[in-house]
Each structure stands twice: as C-alpha cells, then as structure tokens.
Amino acid sequence: MSYWQLQLTAFLTIVRKEIRRFTRIWIQTITPPAVNALLYMLIFGGLIGSRIREVNGVAYMDFLVPGIIMMGIITNSYGNVVSSFFGSKLQKYVEELLVSPVSNATILAGYVTGGVARGIAVGSIVSLVALFFIDLKPVYPMATLCIAVLTSVMFSLGGLINAVYAKTFDECSIVPNFVLAPLTYLGGIFYSIDMLPPIAQKLSLFNPVLYMINGFRYGILGVSDIPLWQSFAVVFAFIAILGTIAMVLLNRGVGIKT
Amino acid sequence: MTALCIKNLVKTYDNDVHALRGINLDVNEGDFFALLGPNGAGKSTAIGIISSLVNKTSGTVTVFGHDLDTDIVGVKSCIGLVPQEFNFNGFEPIFNTITNVAGYNGIPPREARKRAEHYLKRLDLWDKRRSTGRELSGGMKRRLMIARALVHEPKMLILDEPTAGVDIEIRRSMWEYLTEINSENGTSIILTTHYLEEAESLCRNVAIIDRGEIIENGSVADLLSQAMQETFILNLYEPVTEAPTIEPFKVRLCSEPNQLEVDVPKGHSVSDMFQALQSKGVVVGSLRNKSNRLEEFFLRLVNQSNKDSQ
Ligand SMILES: Nc1ncnc2c1ncn2[C@@H]1O[C@H](COP(=O)(O)OP(=O)(O)O)[C@@H](O)[C@H]1O
Numbered sequence: 001m002s003y004w005q006l007q008l009t010a011f012l013t014i015v016r017k018e019i020r021r022f023t024r025i026w027i028q029t030i031t032p033p034a035v036n037a038l039l040y041m042l043i044f045g046g047l048i049g050s051r052i053r054e055v056n057g058v059a060y061m062d063f064l065v066p067g068i069i070m071m072g073i074i075t076n077s078y079g080n081v082v083s084s085f086f087g088s089k090l091q092k093y094v095e096e097l098l099v100s101p102v103s104n105a106t107i108l109a110g111y112v113t114g115g116v117a118r119g120i121a122v123g124s125i126v127s128l129v130a131l132f133f134i135d136l137k138p139v140y141p142m143a144t145l146c147i148a149v150l151t152s153v154m155f156s157l158g159g160l161i162n163a164v165y166a167k168t169f170d171e172c173s174i175v176p177n178f179v180l181a182p183l184t185y186l187g188g189i190f191y192s193i194d195m196l197p198p199i200a201q202k203l204s205l206f207n208p209v210l211y212m213i214n215g216f217r218y219g220i221l222g223v224s225d226i227p228l229w230q231s232f233a234v235v236f237a238f239i240a241i242l243g244t245i246a247m248v249l250l251n252r253g254v255g256i257k258t
Numbered sequence: 259m260t261a262l263c264i265k266n267l268v269k270t271y272d273n274d275v276h277a278l279r280g281i282n283l284d285v286n287e288g289d290f291f292a293l294l295g296p297n298g299a300g301k302s303t304a305i306g307i308i309s310s311l312v313n314k315t316s317g318t319v320t321v322f323g324h325d326l327d328t329d330i331v332g333v334k335s336c337i338g339l340v341p342q343e344f345n346f347n348g349f350e351p352i353f354n355t356i357t358n359v360a361g362y363n364g365i366p367p368r369e370a371r372k373r374a375e376h377y378l379k380r381l382d383l384w385d386k387r388r389s390t391g392r393e394l395s396g397g398m399k400r401r402l403m404i405a406r407a408l409v410h411e412p413k414m415l416i417l418d419e420p421t422a423g424v425d426i427e428i429r430r431s432m433w434e435y436l437t438e439i440n441s442e443n444g445t446s447i448i449l450t451t452h453y454l455e456e457a458e459s460l461c462r463n464v465a466i467i468d469r470g471e472i473i474e475n476g477s478v479a480d481l482l483s484q485a486m487q488e489t490f491i492l493n494l495y496e497p498v499t500e501a502p503t504i505e506p507f508k509v510r511l512c513s514e515p516n517q518l519e520v521d522v523p524k525g526h527s528v529s530d531m532f533q534a535l536q537s538k539g540v541v542v543g544s545l546r547n548k549s550n551r552l553e554e555f556f557l558r559l560v561n562q563s564n565k566d567s568q
C-alpha cells in the first residue's frame with residue numbers, strides 16, 4: 001500500500017463517517033434549517049415582502065431566497081465541523097486519528113469535506129423549499145455552485161479552528177452566535193446595501209459574508225451589489241488564511257496533544 | 259530486531275511537571291514486556307509519546323527501526339494502542355468503530371469489514387457488533403479497544419493499564435487473550451501496570467519506573483529474586499581471596515579484601531549464613547545491611563494495589 005493510497009482510503013473513511021453522522025441524526029441536522037428557511041420565506045418573503053417594492057430590480061422574494069440558502073450553507077458547514085470535531089475531542093476518539101498513520105492534511109480535508117456535504121445537503125433542501133415560492137433557475141449555474149462549495153469550505157475550516165480551541169460546548173456556540181450570526185444577518189440576506197446610509201455601506205464592505213451572499217445571488221439572479229470576481233477573491237483569500245491556520249494548529253497538536 | 263528503542267526520553271509538561279527524566283528502554287521483537295510502576299510514575303506519558311498522543315520534550319524513540327522524528331507513518335503503522343481511558347465514540351455501533359480505524363490505516367472497506375468480523379469474533383464481541391460502545395460492559399469496552407488496536411495487524415501492541423479496576427475474572431481472561439496474541443502471531447506486547455502480580459505472571463521482561471526514572475530493567479524472574487532477598491556487607495577478621503560457595507546464599511567479593519557481600523533469600527536466617535561461613539573457615543566480625551531499593555519499591559507497589567482493591 002503506497003502512502004497516497006493510504007491517505008486516500010483514510011480520507012474516504014473520514015468523509016463516510018462524517019456523512020453517516022449527520023444523516024443518522026437528520027432530525028437535528030437537516031430539518032431545522034429547512035423549517036427555518038420555510039418560516040423566513042413565509043414571513044419575510046411572503047407577508048412582509050409583498051409590501052416591499054422591487055430590490056435591485058427583482059421581486060423581494062427572489063432577492064431573499066439566495067440569501068436564505070446561503071445562510072443555511074454557512075451555518076451548517078460551520079456547525080457540522082465544530083460539533084463533530086469537538087465531540088471527537090470530548091470523547092477522546094480524536095485519538096483514533098492521532099495514533100493512525102493519517103496525515104493532518106488528510107484529517108483536515110476529511111472533516112472539511114464532511115462539512116461541505118452537510119452545507120450542500122442543507123442548501124439543496126432549502127432550495128427545494130424555495131421552489132414552493134419561486135422559480136429557481138440559476139442564471140450562472142457553475143458560478144452558483146462554485147461559490148456555494150467554496151463558502152462551505154471556508155466555514156468548515158472556521159468550524160474546525162473553533163473546535164480545536166474549544167474546551168466546552170459553550171465555546172462551540174460563542175462564535176456562531178456572536179460573530180457568525182451578526183455577520184450573516186448584516187451580510188445582505190434581507191436587504192441590498194444600496195438601501196443603507198453611506199457609512200453603513202462602507203462598513204458592510206468589511207463583512208466577508210456580504211461577498212459570498214452577493215456572489216451566490218449573482219449566480220442565481222444575475223444581480224449583485226458586488227462584482228463576482230471580488231466575491232471569488234474574498235472567499236479564496238479566506239480559505240487560504242483559515243486553511244493555513246488550521247494546518248498549523250493540527251501540526252502543533254493544539255488542543256489535542258499535550 | 260529491536261521492537262522499541264528509547265533513548266534519553268524527557269517529558270516536561272507545561273505545568274513544569276517532570277514526568278520523564280531521561281529514560282532509556284529496549285524491548286526485543288516478540289517480547290512480552292511490562293512497564294511497572296506506581297500511579298504518577300510516568301507510564302502513560304511514555305506510552306503517549308511512543309504512540310504520538312503526547313509531544314516529547316527531548317530524546318529519541320525508534321520502533322522497528324522507524325524513527326519517530328523522521329518516519330512517523332512507519333512508527334504508527336507498527337503500533338496498536340489500547341489506552342488507559344476509554345476513547346471510542348460511544349454513540350457509534352462498535353462494528354463501525356473498528357472499520358473506521360481500519361480505514362484510517364489505509365485498509366479498504368471490504369477488507370476492513372472482513373477484519374472487523376475477525377477481530378470482533380476473536381475478542382468475543384461479534385454478538386454486540388450493532389451495539390454502541392457505551393452500551394457495553396467495562397470488560398467488553400476494554401476488549402473493543404483491543405480489537406480496534408489489532409485491526410491493522412500491528413507488530414507491537416501497547417496496552418496502558420489494561421486491567422486496572424477490572425475484576426479478577428475479567429483480568430484472567432484478558433491475560434489469556436494477550437498470551438495468545440503474543441504466542442500465536444509473535445506480536446510484541448508492552449503493557450503498563452501497577453500490579454506486581456500482573457507483571458509476574460504475564461511478562462518475560464520488565465522495566466521498573468518510578469518518578470520519571472527507570473530504576474531497574476531485566477527479566478521478571480531476576481528482579482523478583484532480587485527483591486525477595488536481603489543483602490549484607492560483612493567485615494571479616496581475615497581477608498579472603500575467593501568467595502566461598504554456601505547454598506542457598508550468594509556470596510561476592512568486595513573491593514575491600516576483608517569484606518564480603520552476601521544475599522540472604524527471604525525465609526533463611528542470618529545465623530544459618532554465619533554457620534555456613536564458619537564451616538568454610540570464614541569468621542565474621544560485624545555486618546551492615548545494604549539498602550534494597552527494589553524491595554522498598556515493591557512494598558510501595560503492594561501497598562497501592564491493596565488500597566486499590568479495597
Ligand atoms: N496532561 C498533563 N499535564 C500535566 N501534567 C501531567 C499530564 N499528564 C500527566 N501529568 C503528570 O505527569 C506525571 C506522570 O503521569 P502519568 O504518565 O499519567 O503516570 P502513570 O501513567 O504512571 O500513572 C504525573 O505527575 C501526572 O500528574
């Protein structure tokens with residue numbers, strides 16, 4: 001067995017295990033985001049949206065849906081990796097990986113792919129829900145898919161870094177609740193930044209989530225506050241930074257070795 | 259071939275605890291080896307370093323010729339670890355626990371399932387394959403970890419206190435499994451324990467570790483007989499040129515010509531020894547006791563085991 005064969009088998013094992021984990025507890029992992037999305041679409045899109053004129057030249061419901069899908073992808077990619085990796089630390093079965101000849105890059109790739117699988121699964125289900133409200137035909141399908149997957153990779157990396165540092169379950173929910181949620185809600189899911197006062201518009205440009213949501217919206221609707229290349233640039237930059245941090249942490253054994 | 263070679267291994271934890279103060283250790287291929295020492299001696303730390311769970315401070319570790327610093331994949335492929343504390347996913351069917359770890363070792367799914375079946379049967383856990391880890395009894399959990407450690411068929415099995423806190427019956431059956439694994443496949447086995455009895459009845463060689471240092475190292479039989487005797491230094495009226503033979507006592511010459519060193523096994527009296535010497539024409543003027551650190555060590559171990567079983 002060559003080194004690369006070993007790593008590939010190990011990678012597929014981690015991915016299978018990760019997918020099995022979130023599908024086994026699908027009531028906790030897949031249904032809540034679908035219900036959430038349904039409520040957002042009913043209340044904001046249906047009830048309130050019907051009284052809002054067009055945004056960026058499209059009906060409010062059409063404008064809203066890409067953001068809601070993206071919110072599901074972001075939260076669930078992050079949440080999947082943070083809870084799975086933290087669980088493996090808490091019950092110590094991360095040691096199964098540490099004593100095996102699996103490289104840290106393989107571990108990282110495996111967990112991130114698991115997070116992407118969950119993110120894309122949730123994104124797809126939310127998209128199905130959206131079909132009750134709108135006709136969902138992406139204008140640029142490849143760009144849509146790429147942004148979705150890359151964003152999912154980025155937040156999966158974030159979830160892993162969070163899990164490495166976390167010592168309690170509380171520490172797994174601080175970032176999602178106090179950093180991720182505000183950034184997502186202020187990242188242009190519900191509004192176009194054109195609607196904001198100039199200062200808030202400028203500030204919004206520092207919010208990375210804005211670029212992903214707008215990139216995704218561009219893929220689906222062909223309208224966006226942000227040029228598409230900027231969306232890709234931001235998400236690639238974050239993947240590079242977070243990926244490097246995650247590798248350094250794993251190589252040093254932070255939080256998992258003494 | 260040397261299965262394990264440790265040189266000047268040092269571990270100082272972040273809180274400045276000196277868990278290992280430069281230990282040296284050699285274990286031969288096929289050996290059944292005990293690392294014996296009381297709680298806090300540094301056993302788990304040593305095992306943790308060998309199996310990549312703990313970062314060493316300095317020193318070298320070589321496993322079947324693979325250096326931990328330069329060929330960690332080689333080292334890990336040779337080792338199966340059964341840690342002191344349970345470390346499996348308690349919410350996963352145990353069959354999956356085994357196939358996952360097989361996968362982490364590069365064993366493809368079909369073969370992984372075959373091996374899982376083989377080792378679960380071997381450890382009498384096949385009936386429980388669909389149960390989750392937390393549903394197993396204590397002894398079964400320990401066996402699950404043994405099956406998991408064997409699934410990639412390592413050359414060396416390391417067990418950290420495999421029988422601590424388990425009742426005597428389970429302990430005996432565990433000993434049987436381990437003896438079988440060692441004799442059938444020639445798998446080298448290293449186990450840590452603070453039960454003297456376990457090292458005595460199970461292992462061929464033993465290293466004794468205390469406060470982060472290896473204080474003795476050798477065959478179990480030798481060390482035990484050393485502990486089971488008292489050694490005296492005798493001052494003689496007249497110098498001797500050769501040590502007299504007086505069974506069952508062992509007599510050695512000292513650097514001083516008018517001194518002898520004598521081992522008196524437990525159960526034999528000092529006056530018997532005097533008489534035996536006298537019959538050889540050796541007259542003792544005075545004597546003093548040579549301190550026996552092994553004996554002192556074993557006494558502490560036994561005290562701890564007694565406390566344990568209360
Ligand atoms: N993670 C750790 N951080 C700090 N000190 C530790 C840690 N693990 C063990 N120690 C200390 O190192 C010493 C050796 O512990 P250990 O190797 O667990 O001994 P044993 O397994 O022989 O009982 C003890 O004093 C213990 O308190």
Ligand SMILES: [Mg+2]
Nearest residue numbers: 301302342419
């Ligand atoms: Mg220990």
